[in-house]
Amino acid sequence: MKAATFIEPGKxxxxxxxxPxxxxxxxxVIRIIRACVCGSDLWWYRGLSKRESGSLVGHEAIGVVESVGEAVTDIKAGDFVIVPFTHGCGHCAACLAGFDGDCTNQEGGGNGGYQGEFLRYTNANWGLVKIPGQPADYSDEMLNNLLTLSDVMATGYHAAVSAEVKPGDTVVVMGDGAVGLCGVIGAKLxxxxxxxxxxxxxxxxxxxxxxxxxxxVAERGDEAVAKVMALTDNAGANAVLECVGTEQSVATAVAVAxxxxxxxxxxxxxxxxxxxxxxxxxxxxLRGGIAAVTTHDKARLLDAVLKGEINPGKVFTQRFNLDDIQAAYEAMDQRQAIKSLLVISD
Amino acid sequence: MKAATFIEPGKxxxxxxxxPxxxxxxxxVIRIIRACVCGSDLWWYRGLSKRESGSLVGHEAIGVVESVGEAVTDIKAGDFVIVPFTHGCGHCAACLAGFDGDCTNQEGGGNGGYQGEFLRYTNANWGLVKIPGQPADYSDEMLNNLLTLSDVMATGYHAAVSAEVKPGDTVVVMGDGAVGLCGVIGAKLxxxxxxxxxxxxxxxxxxxxxxxxxxxVAERGDEAVAKVMALTDNAGANAVLECVGTEQSVATAVAVAxxxxxxxxxxxxxxxxxxxxxxxxxxxxLRGGIAAVTTHDKARLLDAVLKGEINPGKVFTQRFNLDDIQAAYEAMDQRQAIKSLLVISD
Incomplete structure (x- = not known):
């Protein structure tokens, strides 16, 4: 099968x-329909973190189940599914508490290779999220929306849930990448x-x-804080979504709270x-951490997407075939695309 | 008037x-009925923090209002009141959000002198908490319960509220001082x-x-963590009340969460x-900070005390007259008393 492969930073x-x-x-084993490039993929693409040359990459996809192990009963061959980057078992204390990103039964090696034609997904029984019908039943726009539920929309929503956003709140969203933009959707939801x-x-x-x-607010640092204070009658925000992670962003998040x-x-x-x-x-x-993708999808997000309440797929501003993987990464790296979509099959 | 006065560490x-x-x-201006010594008073009593020689001390009391300024309309002369260590104005963004310990209109110099016969209390209109009836209507035990609402019980409850304790939760309380013990009450409530x-x-x-x-759990450090894990089927706690503040206590709090x-x-x-x-x-x-005393008292605690639902006054294991102030501090310092009560007047 064809698979996106990391050679060296920039390649x-x-x-x-x-x-698999x-x-x-x-x-x-999942046949991948759509995948995409994550902002966090840029760390190793840019050489800021280490990754083994020759390794398969990607952790966001939707696809159709080809086959399942004998313990997988919730999902069967032929099912159309969201393939979360998390692999919650559904029965450990972390999963039961609603934090499947912290599942204590996650298996190493299961996270990578989503940017390819097929994928072995671990803890499939509870971790995968079934989508009604088949890929052909959906428009391209809806497939894009569904794809975001494998990570970016669930992560933005996780920021909003972690910040305990309540009806009527004033919310500040730090970061205008795809996650921050999905955080805006989450706050509104x-x-x-x-x-x-x-x-x-x-x-x-x-x-x-x-x-x-x-x-x-386009400003940064002290000027950004002053602007937020002016916009909130000097009260500061009720909730802040920190979707960047840099020291400056965290400091600003504290200052506007x-x-x-x-x-x-x-x-x-x-x-x-x-x-x-x-x-x-x-x-x-201060709350937050790795998103609870399966939990959020099943509890709220899949329904919100299918009902047309939210349209997170708009973060995909450029579209590539798998063969054009280099261009997909370059578009993200050079900020030409907010997020790069990969069309793998139909 | 008589007032407890700090001379030097230990005196x-x-x-x-x-x-006033x-x-x-x-x-x-409040005539003080009962006051008490706080664990935080021991910082300067032990010379661990600086305090000016000759300064009046104490920040916990109940009393009867002697006179009020013209802007004070919620409380009048003759009212029996809880005198919180916080001085919330009731109308700034912090107070409106339920965090009067962070009131942005608090006035300097208003916090000290509660261990004396009279006290000038700032932001009296909203900050003071009216108790029905008069001191003579209550038993000594109930006066003790009411006194805890000026700080220690409200602070223990604040830990529980900040830790977002929910029905059915498993809660770990770090610290067995008066605040930690009131945290146990708060968690149960x-x-x-x-x-x-x-x-x-x-x-x-x-x-x-x-x-x-x-x-x-009597152990500390790694042994304490192992014991909590054993008690929670390895899941850890749903909520942790950190009522100590030392590095080791905070580290243990994280490890058992x-x-x-x-x-x-x-x-x-x-x-x-x-x-x-x-x-x-x-x-x-990670949440918490200075307790919202007036908010918690008015919302829940005064009612819980008056109904006999909680008996936090039991933290006063020794009782002193104001004249015996040195003995009251020594009893706390030497851990002979969990908390020292000061009887000022009737």
């Missing part, structure tokens, strides 16, 4: 790889009244407004050490 | 101080099913069990810098 190729098979009774998107790129500002942002506000973090923290006394002084909460 | 005396008067139209109190002193273990703890748990901090953090990536990895939340 992606399509290689011929062995088609069922290795454990909890596995499923949870009833936020005022959504302030921190964005300095015109195409992303436009999409943020379309997704429900009420205000745009009002007393008792909660910061929901999904941006992988760049710096571990943080002065938490600034949180204590204003009763600011 | 408290009663001095004759001028009786109304200085601002938002003030009230919010419906916790399993309450694990970390305590190594027999008298405090006994009180924790009386207040609703279901399990006692299950995926998605929230740590509610009220122990003033000893160390500002904290590795927050350990939180991110397990979606552990």
């Amino acid at each position: 992606m190729v399509i290689t011929e790889a062995p088609k 098979t069922i290795e454990k009774k909890t596995d499923a 949870l009833g936020a009244e005022q959504i302030i998107a921190m964005s300095r790129h015109e195409d992303r500002q436009k999409l943020a407004l379309e997704f429900g942002a009420t205000d745009i 009002g007393a008792g506000a909660v910061i929901g973090r999904v941006g992988i923290p760049q710096k571990a050490e943080m002065n938490t006394n600034v949180l204590f002084r204003k009763n600011i909460g | 408290m005396v009663i001095t004759e101080a001028p009786k 008067t109304i200085e601002k139209k938002t003030d009230a 919010l419906g916790a099913e399993q309450i694990i109190a970390m305590s190594r002193h027999e008298d405090r273990q006994k009180l924790a069990l009386e207040f609703g703890a279901t399990d006692i 299950g995926a998605g748990a929230v740590i509610g901090r009220v122990g003033i953090p000893q160390k500002a810098e904290m590795n927050t990536n350990v939180l991110f990895r397990k979606n552990i939340g």
Whole structure:
């Protein structure tokens, strides 16, 4: 089968790889329909993190189940499914608490290779999310919406849930990448009244407004804080979605939070050490982590997509065939695309 | 008037101080009935923090209003009141959000002198909490319960609220001082099913069990973590109340938290810098800060005390007259008393 393969920073190729098979009774093999490139893929693409040369890549997809192991009973061959980057078992304490991104039964090696024709998915019984019908029943736009439920929309929503967004809230969203934009959708879905998107790129500002942002702040640092304070009558936000992870972004998130506000973090923290006394002084909460993809999809997001309530697929501003994998990465790397879609099969 | 006065570390005396008067139209002057010594008073008593020699001390009391400024309309002379250590204005964004400990209109100098015969209380209109009837209507036990609502019980409850304790939860309480013990009461009041109190002193273990703890863990560090894991079927707690503030206590709080748990901090953090990536990895939340005393009292605690639902006054294991102020501090300092009560007047 064809699979996107990492060679070295800045260089992606399509290689011929062995088609995966069922290795454990909890596995499923999926024929991939659509996949995409994640902002976090750029870390190793840019050489900022290490990755083995020759490794298969990608962790977001939708597809059709080809075969399942004998312990997989919730999903069967022929089912159309969301393929989350998480692999929740559904029965450990973390999954039961609604945090399948922290599943204690996750298996190593299961996360990679989504940007290819076939994938072995571990913990398939509970982890996969069944989509009604078949791919051919859906428009391209709807397939794009469904694809976002494998990571980016679930992650943006996780930021909003972690920030405990309530109806009527004033929410600040740090980050205008695809996750931040999906955070805007998540905040609106949870009833936020005022959504302030921190964005300095015109195409992303436009999409943020379309997704429900009420205000745009293009400034950074102290100027951004002053602007948010002016927009909130000096009260600060009730909830802050931190979808970047840099030290500056986290500092700004704290500075714009009002007393008792909660910061929901999904941006992988760049710096571990943080002065938490600034949180204590204003009763600011800090929550978040790896998204609970299967939990959020089953509880709310799949339904919201199928009903047309949300249209997160708009984050895919460029579309590529699998063979053009290098161009798909370059478009993201050079910020020509907000997010690159990969069409694998129909 | 008589007032407890700090001379130097280890030395408290009663001095004759001028009786306070109304200085601002938002003030009230209170005749103090009961006051007490706080664990945080021991910081300067032990010389661990600085305090000016000759300064009046104390920040917990109940009393009767002597006079009020012209802007004070909710409370009048003769009213029996809880005198919170917080001074919420009731109308800033922080107070409106339910975090009066972070009131942006708090006035300097208003916090101190509660261990004396009279007190000038700032922001009296909203900050003071009216108790029905007069002191003579209540038993000594009930006066003790009411006194805890000026700080310690509200602070323990704040830890539980900050940790988002829900019915059925498994809760770990770090710290067996008066605040931790009130945290046990708070967790139970919010419906916790399993309450694990970390305590190594027999008298405090006994009180924790009386207040609703279901399990006692006397160990510290790694051994404490192992014991909690064994008690929770390896799942960790749903909520952790951090009522100590030391680095070791915070580290243990994180280690016993299950995926998605929230740590509610009220122990003033000893160390500002904290590795927050350990939180991110397990979606552990960190909330808490200065208690919202007036908010909690009015919303829930005064009612719970008056109905006999909770008996936090049991934390006062020794009773002193104001003249015996040195003995009251020594009893706390030497851990002979869990908390020292000061009888000022009737």
